[in-house]
Amino acid sequence: MARGIDRSSPLPFYYQLKQLVLTDLRDRQLAAGDRLPGDHELCATYDVSRTVVRQALAELETEGVIQRVKGRGTFVAPERTSEHLVQSLTGLYEDVAARGDQLRSVVRRLEVAPADEQIAGLLELPVGARTIVLERLRLVDDEPWVLATTYLPYDVAPGLLDDDLTQHSLYALLEQKYGVELTHGRRRVEAEVASDTLAGLLGISPGAAVLVLRSTSYAGERPVEVFVAYHRGDRSRFEVTLKRTPPAESRPPLMHVTGQASV
Incomplete structure (x- = not known):
């Protein structure tokens, strides 16, 4: 950090200092985990x-x-990794593999359980219907990244309880082994803070930010998968490609009404 604060500049001191730190990072080619000068x-x-x-x-x-x-x-x-899970029907396995990283899963729960009211509604099943519940701690290059819980109707993949889900893509199994052709889905992202339990699993501090991805995937008109995934906020960001649609030429012009309405 050879340069100093220009006290004659109209730029605020904090902004100048911020730029100096950024320049220092670049010039010294510092990497993730390298220590920086302290406040004093x-x-x-x-x-x-x-x-x-x-x-x-x-x-x-x-x-x-x-x-x-x-x-x-x-x-x-550490650099946050861009993920495209909100704009295309891919799984984390495929998204991570496309970046050249390695993903493995610790299967914390894999069992048949009755659907509660919320899951039954999302999967369009009767309350109490048999579902497969899969909870996985996903690790990217052996670092905890995501805690995900997935629900599927039991009849969609009855043999899933015997499959190896530590190294394999769930979507690949559904499509290649069980003949489930995923066609479209609906996903939303929310921000939350990590509970003590979640923080312990993801290796972050309690109260740290997490990005919560909720998803329902369909095979034709049938919902076949629901999941909720808690992503570390300090490791992930979601990117969405936007396309502007020109206003329809047939849209009626705005109407300007004058006068007093009577009721």
């Missing part, structure tokens, strides 16, 4: 207040550039 060192180096330092680092942390660990210091944050 930055204050002394650039002769700025701790408020300035905190604001600059807070923005960098929000943007996913750095990671501040209480009692340990400030580090370069």
Whole structure:
């Protein structure tokens, strides 16, 4: 960090400091996990207040550039991986494999259970109908990444209880072994904070941000899979490709009404 704060610049000190840190990361080619100067060192180096330092680092942390660990210091944050699970009917296995990373699963639960009211409604089954429940802790390159629970009608894949789901894609099994042709789905993403139990499984701090992906997949008109997946907020981001549709030429013009309405 050879440059300093330009005190004659109209740019706020915190913004200048933020740019200096970014330049330092680039010039020194720092990698994820490398330690950065602490608050006191930055204050002394650039002769700025701790408020300035905190604001600059807070923005960098929000943007996913750095990671501040209480009692340990400030580090370069691991790069968040873009996932396209909200814009195409793929599974995490396929998405991770396409990036060249390795995914394995720890199967925490695989059993037949009666559908409660919520799951029965989503799968369009009677309440109490037999479903296969699959809970997996998904690890990318051996780091906990996602905790996912999947529900399927039992008749869709009755042999699934005997399949190896630690290394294989569920979607590939459904399509290749059970002849289930997935055609479309509906997914939504929500933000939550990690409970103590979830944080322990994902290796994050209680209260840390998680991205929750909820999905229903269909084979034709029949819903055949429902899942809820908790993704680490510090490792994942979802990207969606948008396309603007030109306004329809046949759309009627806006009407301007004057006068007083009577009732």
